[in-house]
Amino acid sequence: MPRGFRFILQRLLPHRVHRDLFEPAFNDLRFDYIERAASRGLIARGALGASCALRILILLLDCWRLTPQYIAEHRSVRPTASEPSREHLSMLLVNLRHSFRMLRRERGFTAATVLTLALGIGANVAVFAVLEAVVLRPLPYPDADRLVILHHRDTRTGISKEFIAIGDFVDLLARVDALEHITAFGGGDATIYDGAEPFRAVALLATPNVFDLLQAKPALGRAFEPGDGKAGAPPVMILGYDLWESRFGSDPSVIGRSVRVGDKSRQVVGVAPRGFRFPPHNRAEIVLPLTMPAQAPAQRKNGWTFAVARIKSGVTHDEAAAQLASISARLEQAHPAQNQGSLYYPMSLRDALVGETKWPLLLMQGAVALVLLIACANVANLLIVRALARRQEMCVRMALGAGRGRLAVQLLTETLLLCLVGGALGVALAYWGVPALVALMPRRVLVPGLAEAGIDAGVLMFAVGVCVISALAFGVIAAVGLRRQAPAAGLSSAARAGVSRSTRRAASLVVAAEVGIAVVLLVAAGLVLRSFGALLSVNPGFQIDSVLTFDVQLPADRYREVAARQAFYDRAFDAIRQNPQVFAAGAAVVTPLTGNNWTVPFERSDRRVPAGQRPPDVGWQSASGGYFDALRIPLRAGRVFHTTDRGDRPPVVIVSEAVERRFFPGESAVGKKVRIGDGDAEIVGVVGDIRRAGLNDAPRADMYFPFEREPSPAITLFIRTNGDPLAALPAIQSTLKSLERQVVFADITTLDAVAAESIASTRLAFWLLGVFAALALTLAAIGVYGVMSYAVRQRTRELGTRLALGATKNGIAWMVMREGLTIVSIGLGVGVTAGLASTVALRSLLFGVPTSDPVTLAATVVVLGAAMVPACYLPARRAAMVDPARTLAE
């Protein structure tokens, strides 16, 4: 159950009733829903969700019904008869019928209220549905909150990586006692040769304790044993449940069978439980044991791995982080040349999967709550007006003997009905809004179930909670009016004449608050819009347009030799360049703008770092010469890589301008030597700096290694074309297929799309804040218009008198306009102050724009003026049109 609902529900029922009756019954409902929804389609799931929501509502009512009896039992008093409860229920039905009739009679008021609430609640529910799927829904592992990914931060550069050096992993394994089941893992695709046709499967490579870590028991056979991960152990594997069903026909005799995976035969020792995934977005069709060295290797940072662990019971996250920091410091002391500045820290698995999207989403939930607040303020104003209009009816009912309590319950029921209808319409709006929101989510959000985010029981509970809270708030506003009413006074003609100055002032203040909230959202949307514009116009240091990129995987068994791979890539690039649509083609290991932060130590051969010190890191990339042409990274000096830069020639590297500036001040880097491992490499070229990790990343110092020297069987191609890059794809793929039939393509995209994805969080914030700010502005303008119109209607007699005494029409119009603009000015002042204070929360989303950007503030004033002037002018014009003769005669 989402935490927000837990909080609300805990306050709707007495604590004991919630704990003993509601909570276990609610969990049963949830179990039932999940079990039944699993095998159904989207529409059937929606229907099931609606029925589940109804059952939750019935459960809530049932708990309310049982509350007096249950509380009495606790006080050792015999339960009273259930008559009072029944009486309450029948009163509720009477009130509901009466409210329904009243609202049907006042169709204009009902439509305005329901639509306003539907917009506010719908937007809230839609954002909450995504927030629930991304941030609140538990991961599919027992006690998943204790699972953490081990991250590495270089404290000298501030660069963080989500993986851990193998040397450090081995040492951490031996020293950390705040964590248990520390597991190294990796993933990828593997080719399985079983039956007539080989096929690709998603593989999870993990140290044997992965099943202990995730507290998962195999459906068949056994889990890995510690010996399975030792060097030289017989190769084994565990099949994923789905693969076992689809490819092995759920055959239990598969246990013990040998299956060829890649170039190795492996014995199947088990079948993973149904639904087993790790990481949660990874289907894990096969699980292979990962071998880790028993002792930390001398070159501690030559290999890296992902690592996940479980925080031990009784240990807090901060304690685990403190222990990792202390061990990192000890490792730094023991191995200064390799570990200087290396800090390891735990990050919860959920945070690692959600990444930086969590904060924009939380921010959006806050923004959309403000929209609901404006909608509520509008509805509150409508209710105040309505309460005044019904003052006489209420006084008559009181004079006939109706108690104030009874009338208050009646008003509460009416507002509850309004809110529930508005909420139902809002949920329908959200039903269509959620898929649009999900489409805006960055692809790197790897939370399972995001694609299926929608209106489920939890989200419906949220909607019901919002409706009930809104209804209670509005009902209280309406009911408070009754408290101060004397029946006789309400029946007098003076009471019918209009509203008091204090009531009007209260309504004006509510509207000023609405304007203020709208200004806060406008300022936020304006700042994010300016950041988005700045990101789109930033120069990444290379040309993004017209570049096709995709991964190529060669069959490992046929390309074991480096020479075979070199020969393939030589032929492949020659053939691709023959294509008339292709300008340039190259290959690299790291795709720019994907957040990659791989680094390598940089050390001049002629100025060695003193013993015991770790050289500074620079960005790492392995690229072919064609990569620089394809991305149009400018060559500043020297040359790019040639196909001749191979194993039999002296090693060479290329550096970026930032490296030259930093390590070779006042001299050329070309021709100088740098230390690579135990040898030297010559710098043969200097290229321009690029923003490698993302568009919002500062250009960094990078060092490029020749891809040609030892090409990998899996690489990423970058091809510059003279038109639509994707149009050239079929011809290029067929060229590559003609050279190698078993070549596999993956992650086909364009650099434009990669760049767009790198700013997806800002885009998400921009769209949502923009829509919510527009919605808030519209609602605030309607609020201003409503209050001004009502004031003019109430003051018709006064305005008529003024006109009769010689006031001009323009003077009257300006007087009314001035009142409206005063309200707007107060709202603007408060809103700008609050907006500037709250932009601190936006800081992580801003790029190239200060939080107190004067352009944004000026634009906010203009946009607000454009919306508010008509909202004030229309009632003012109506005021100027008052006929003095007619109004004085009435």
Add this chain to the structure above:
Amino acid sequence: MPAATHLQFLVLGTLVAEERPGREIRRIIAGYGVRRTSAAFYQMMARLERLRWVEGWYEQITVGDQAVTERRYRIKPAGERAWKEARAFYESVALAAARRWSDA
């Protein structure tokens, strides 16, 4: 008369052999024609807990790919005594009735 009501006897009987989640107990007693709303059922279970006849706790399980919490129950020695007492009572009543039937 035994301390346990016939409904309590039924519920305790489902727990004599093994611990069970609440929803399973509710399903079993529904098989005997006992229809209670889930809130009323858990009210009864809370009463049994107060009598210290059963012990309840929460446990997290995985359904599909989602974690769900369920309330599980196990019988306590006092509950087992109450169940045995009720069973002995019902057996003696049944035996007496059977004797009367055969005498008649």
